[in-house]
Amino acid sequence: MFKKIALTAAASAALYSSVASAHFQMVYTPELLREAGGPISLKLPFTHPSESGHVMAVDEPEAFYVVKKGKKTDLLDTVKPSQWTSASNTGSSYEAQYSLRGLGDYVFIYEMAPYYEASEDIYIQQISKSIVNVGSLPTDWNEDFGLKAEIVPLTKPYAIYEGGTFTGVVRSEGQPVPFAEIEVEYVNYEPNSDTNAFASEGNIEPPADAFITMTIFADANGTFTFGIPKAGQWGFAALGVGSETEYKGKELSQDAVIWVQAHAIK
Numbered sequence: 001m002f003k004k005i006a007l008t009a010a011a012s013a014a015l016y017s018s019v020a021s022a023h024f025q026m027v028y029t030p031e032l033l034r035e036a037g038g039p040i041s042l043k044l045p046f047t048h049p050s051e052s053g054h055v056m057a058v059d060e061p062e063a064f065y066v067v068k069k070g071k072k073t074d075l076l077d078t079v080k081p082s083q084w085t086s087a088s089n090t091g092s093s094y095e096a097q098y099s100l101r102g103l104g105d106y107v108f109i110y111e112m113a114p115y116y117e118a119s120e121d122i123y124i125q126q127i128s129k130s131i132v133n134v135g136s137l138p139t140d141w142n143e144d145f146g147l148k149a150e151i152v153p154l155t156k157p158y159a160i161y162e163g164g165t166f167t168g169v170v171r172s173e174g175q176p177v178p179f180a181e182i183e184v185e186y187v188n189y190e191p192n193s194d195t196n197a198f199a200s201e202g203n204i205e206p207p208a209d210a211f212i213t214m215t216i217f218a219d220a221n222g223t224f225t226f227g228i229p230k231a232g233q234w235g236f237a238a239l240g241v242g243s244e245t246e247y248k249g250k251e252l253s254q255d256a257v258i259w260v261q262a263h264a265i266k
């Protein structure tokens, strides 16, 4: 559900023929790299973070868990219904609380329920990863969890300079996905975790629509690199790379999402 200008049905179909454009399942907490543990909130809207776009209502998630030092802890019971407000609407969403205890990587993995996208007559299911580190001690961040759709980072997702790069490998059940199509979005409207809303003003002004959702492709080994021009959080969504391709008799785009955060050089 893009902000669309008036287009004929034919032109619209041609322009938006690419599957599942610009949807991002967020797993948002303001700081992915923290000095100390303690409670954090995780906001879970399914939305369009680069343009403060539509917040879409999704059924309860299929899975939510955290992996720390190889140990998986189920968090599905901690997920609560909530709301998220964008420039376009206030929509139903989810959120969770978690208490970080001890140094290391906390890999949060969220599997949303399949979402029916009427404009494309397909279902979308994103498997999202967000990695929070405490104390700069690396433990689990580069693990391959064998997910149906997954981006395995080759760069610490929480320790990137503004102007640096992020490299990842698109995989499905451990196997690289060659030439995967990847959408990239900057979280341009700062999420406010107190009010459950995007900021009303963006941090940057994209010079053209092509910069709102940027599209890149993985190479023959499923690897991609993206230069991060601005501090803040960035999302990568590899489209339709999952092992499941059908849901309720319709096409399913099972996407792999990862969130990273770049830091300004001071």
Ligand SMILES: [Cu+2]
Binding pocket: 001, 002, 023, 054, 056
């Ligand atoms: Cu949408």
